Amino acid sequence: MIKRVDFFKLAQNGTSVRREAAAGITTFITMAYILAVNPLMMGAIGDGMTAGAVFTATALASAIASIAMAFLANLPIALAPGMGLNAFFTYTVVFGMGCSWQTALTAVFLEGVIFILLSLVNVREAIINTIPATLKKSVAVGIGFFIALIGLENAKIVVDSATLVTMGSFSDKNALLGVIGFAIIAVLYIRKTPGGILLGMIITTIIGIPMGITIIPEGFKPVSLPDAPLFAKFDFSQILTLKFLIIMFTFLFTDIFDTIGTLVGVTSQAGLLDKNGKIPRVKQALLADAVGTVSGAALGTSTVTSYVESAAGVAAGGRTGLTALVTGGLFLASLVLGPVFLLVPSAATASALLFVGFLMISPITEIDFKDPSEGIPAFLTIASMPFFYSIADGIAAGVISYTVLKLAKGDFKKLNVATAALCVVFIIHFALK
Numbered sequence: 001m002i003k004r005v006d007f008f009k010l011a012q013n014g015t016s017v018r019r020e021a022a023a024g025i026t027t028f029i030t031m032a033y034i035l036a037v038n039p040l041m042m043g044a045i046g047d048g049m050t051a052g053a054v055f056t057a058t059a060l061a062s063a064i065a066s067i068a069m070a071f072l073a074n075l076p077i078a079l080a081p082g083m084g085l086n087a088f089f090t091y092t093v094v095f096g097m098g099c100s101w102q103t104a105l106t107a108v109f110l111e112g113v114i115f116i117l118l119s120l121v122n123v124r125e126a127i128i129n130t131i132p133a134t135l136k137k138s139v140a141v142g143i144g145f146f147i148a149l150i151g152l153e154n155a156k157i158v159v160d161s162a163t164l165v166t167m168g169s170f171s172d173k174n175a176l177l178g179v180i181g182f183a184i185i186a187v188l189y190i191r192k193t194p195g196g197i198l199l200g201m202i203i204t205t206i207i208g209i210p211m212g213i214t215i216i217p218e219g220f221k222p223v224s225l226p227d228a229p230l231f232a233k234f235d236f237s238q239i240l241t242l243k244f245l246i247i248m249f250t251f252l253f254t255d256i257f258d259t260i261g262t263l264v265g266v267t268s269q270a271g272l273l274d275k276n277g278k279i280p281r282v283k284q285a286l287l288a289d290a291v292g293t294v295s296g297a298a299l300g301t302s303t304v305t306s307y308v309e310s311a312a313g314v315a316a317g318g319r320t321g322l323t324a325l326v327t328g329g330l331f332l333a334s335l336v337l338g339p340v341f342l343l344v345p346s347a348a349t350a351s352a353l354l355f356v357g358f359l360m361i362s363p364i365t366e367i368d369f370k371d372p373s374e375g376i377p378a379f380l381t382i383a384s385m386p387f388f389y390s391i392a393d394g395i396a397a398g399v400i401s402y403t404v405l406k407l408a409k410g411d412f413k414k415l416n417v418a419t420a421a422l423c424v425v426f427i428i429h430f431a432l433k
Helices: 002-008 017-031 034-043 051-073 085-096 101-120 123-130 133-154 173-190 196-207 242-270 282-299 310-315 321-341 346-360 362-366 372-388 391-409 417-432
Strands: 079-081 158-161 164-167 304-306
Touching (some): 017 310, 017 346, 034 051, 034 321, 051 282, 051 304, 051 321, 085 101, 085 242, 101 242, 101 282, 123 242, 123 282, 123 417, 133 158, 133 346, 133 362, 133 372, 133 391, 173 196, 173 346, 196 346, 242 282, 242 304, 242 310, 242 346, 310 346, 391 417
Antiparallel strands (some): 158 164
């Protein structure tokens, strides 16, 4: 235990084993929904891709990637198959474009290999360092609002309507429980209760039992053996076609900038950025993310990426890779204890995500809105993430507007060739969309 504590540098980061464990559990619970959602979504493909096999692949890939993040980068960031990317895999690539799921997995696998190569030669690290300081702060704030929106949706406090979105009805018990859960977490936070977010979710889950929201199935068994994953089911016959290349680079682009946004946002919230605003051990963090994608494809699931829900663990005190290690360990445990973890209702995790959204918006006070060339790109970054429902597109909107407005102002000192090149890439990205 002493060696492990020394390895993660807990004292240096002002944390403890107990705090990191609570943070890891908190992160896991807020993202455990992927264990239910990913198999449901990808299992709909059929043709040999079963929900049981995808569940096993999801748990294993999430564990491998999170543990890799712990030991390679010592950062409190967990990983799992990305929402949005799994929808693109299922509904666009397989159902829409008529590709087999084996071909789609091949695209994810090769995207992950390219991801590893880009990480080893520092291309992705250079991209992160290219993003201006104002936009890095804006990314953290934008992710805060994005997480809050996800929480509000999961609790059905916000629902779709003729006006795009509107407030849900509190006659819906999910919405009511979400509000109760948020209030409990807020009170525990104000009272400085250790592990307040995790404790709040547990209390909310218990309250959900008499409300009929936390469902304990008849004949409930806490332990069940997992199905075998779809190991190395690749089809390389289409890799030289234009369709395949478009699919692969779409996966790659989205994965890169979702990961960058998450790393910037979560490490900013944790206070881990150095004096120059750079992420410590970013190369190793990016490598862990890429390893997760390759292993996930080999096991039979869509692109694995860093999760914004890691911010919940950071809010609970997580500061080191021990948080990610605990989360990864729980993903392994979920292989046989899945029924227990899946008892937590979405309303309970939603209340935690909504509160984390509040915690993440604090960098907004450090943005210079008096300078329109700084404030407007910041605003567009912040607004685009929840409205576009995409971290990557939010970064793109910010970089493009930042470059254009700095050129218009003649403030060339704030620009460099790398930022301009990134701007061009993003313009092409939007044009192709």
